[in-house]
Amino acid sequence: MNDEIILIERARILRDSNAFSSLVKIHQSKIRGFLLRLCKHYDVADDLAQETFLIAFQKLESFDGSGNFSSWLFKISYNCFLQHLRKSKRNTEVMDEFIREYELLQENYDSISTVQLDLERAMSQLKPGEAAAISLCHTFGLSHGEAAEVLQSPIGTVKTNIGRGKEKLRKLLNHNNEMSVVS
Amino acid sequence: MNGSIDQDPLDDLLANSALIADRGFSERLRYNLSKATSLRFKIFASMGGIWLVLAVFLVSPRTLYERLSSITENFNFIELGSMLSIELNYTGLSSMQLPMLYIVILLLSIPAIFSFMLSD
Numbered sequence: 001m002n003d004e005i006i007l008i009e010r011a012r013i014l015r016d017s018n019a020f021s022s023l024v025k026i027h028q029s030k031i032r033g034f035l036l037r038l039c040k041h042y043d044v045a046d047d048l049a050q051e052t053f054l055i056a057f058q059k060l061e062s063f064d065g066s067g068n069f070s071s072w073l074f075k076i077s078y079n080c081f082l083q084h085l086r087k088s089k090r091n092t093e094v095m096d097e098f099i100r101e102y103e104l105l106q107e108n109y110d111s112i113s114t115v116q117l118d119l120e121r122a123m124s125q126l127k128p129g130e131a132a133a134i135s136l137c138h139t140f141g142l143s144h145g146e147a148a149e150v151l152q153s154p155i156g157t158v159k160t161n162i163g164r165g166k167e168k169l170r171k172l173l174n175h176n177n178e179m180s181v182v183s
Numbered sequence: 184m185n186g187s188i189d190q191d192p193l194d195d196l197l198a199n200s201a202l203i204a205d206r207g208f209s210e211r212l213r214y215n216l217s218k219a220t221s222l223r224f225k226i227f228a229s230m231g232g233i234w235l236v237l238a239v240f241l242v243s244p245r246t247l248y249e250r251l252s253s254i255t256e257n258f259n260f261i262e263l264g265s266m267l268s269i270e271l272n273y274t275g276l277s278s279m280q281l282p283m284l285y286i287v288i289l290l291l292s293i294p295a296i297f298s299f300m301l302s303d
Contacts, residue, residue, distance in 0.1 A: 017216045025209050032203045046208060053212050054219060112201035119196055138197035170193060 008069060012060040020057050027070060028053075030140055031077050037131045038081045040124045042108055048084055052077040067149075071142060074150045078132065085128075122172040130165030133158045 004026065010019035031052055035045040055076050056063075063072050106112055112120075123131050129151070136147040137158070148155045238247050 015220070017213070017220055020216065021209060021213050024212055025205070028205065028208055028212075029202045032208065033200065036203065049208070050212055050215060054215060057216060057219075108203055108206070109201040110204045115196065116199075116201040119200065134197065138194060139200045141198075166193060173193070 004069065005065070008060070008063070008065065011057065012063070017057070020053075020060075023069075024053050027073055030070060031073055034074060034132070034135050034140065035077055035081060036108075037120070037123050037135050038078075038128050039084065044084070048077065048080045051080050055080070068142075068146065070140065071146050071150055074136060074140070074142070075152075078150055078152075081128070118173060119169070122169050125172055126165050126168055127161075129153075129157075130161045130168070133161040134165045134169070137162060 004023070007019045007023050010016045011023065028049065032045055032049045035048045035052075036042060039045050039048065052073060056073055059076075063069070106117060109116075123134075126134070132151055133147055136142045136150060137144060142150065144155050144158050148158045151158060238250075242250075
């Protein structure tokens with residue numbers, strides 16, 4: 001963590017792109033995973049993640065260091081996603097494409113089990129708000145408050161989205177009959 | 184059992200989600216970053232060049248010298264100090280060496296600072 005602070009300071013004050021590249025290596029998997037669950041398309045998620053890190057490098061001055069660096073990156077990436085959503089009206093098309101890309105999906109991960117792959121497929125059925133809240137709180141370990149800050153919505157909405165999303169996931173995973181997620 | 188709280192398997196699964204492979208993402212970003220940085224440098228350098236040309240044509244060399252001296256006097260040495268401490272901290276923590284360019288700038292800045300201090 002201490003090393004991370006020094007890397008952030010080096011990138012912020014010295015504009016050291018090597019230090020920032022080290023930060024990218026630490027956080028890229030989380031940010032890309034988060035964006036993939038939101039936009040359901042690998043290439044779009046990658047482009048948005050590139051945009052996220054470029055904006056982060058430009059706006060590093062505005063990161064005051066009081067909060068979590070990943071939360072700050074998640075917030076930028078979520079804004080990039082919202083901007084992308086406003087620009088493109090083909091959200092449902094993208095979802096169809098994601099389902100077609102099922103075979104490709106496995107190659108995008110370091111290693112993924114069948115159960116994890118089923119989870120990612122089930123996540124693709126959720127609404128972006130539900131997928132975002134569940135990912136932030138249950139996969140990336142943010143508190144409800146931090147997630148609310150990232151998603152710029154009230155804590156109550158985050159909790160509701162998590163509850164609804166998890167219920168849908170349980171149904172989808174049970175329906176697939178490939179794992180024993182029974183509450 | 185034994186009064187322990189039941190762990191939700193879905194929570195476990197979500198917490199242990201698969202990690203996306205890098206697959207050249209970091210390299211692509213490094214390239215995009217260097218492109219953005221070099222563009223910024225070009226803009227900055229060309230602005231500086233234009234400023235210098237205008238200054239040479241519009242202001243006498245003596246006034247130019249005086250203005251440059253006042254800019255140097257107002258230079259924030261505290262910021263420079265924090266930059267150096269971050270640089271040295273980082274070098275101490277990692278096995279990386281100081282880039283050659285920084286060493287040259289550091290060496291050149293010492294006589295430059297002293298010469299400005301002595302000129303007063």
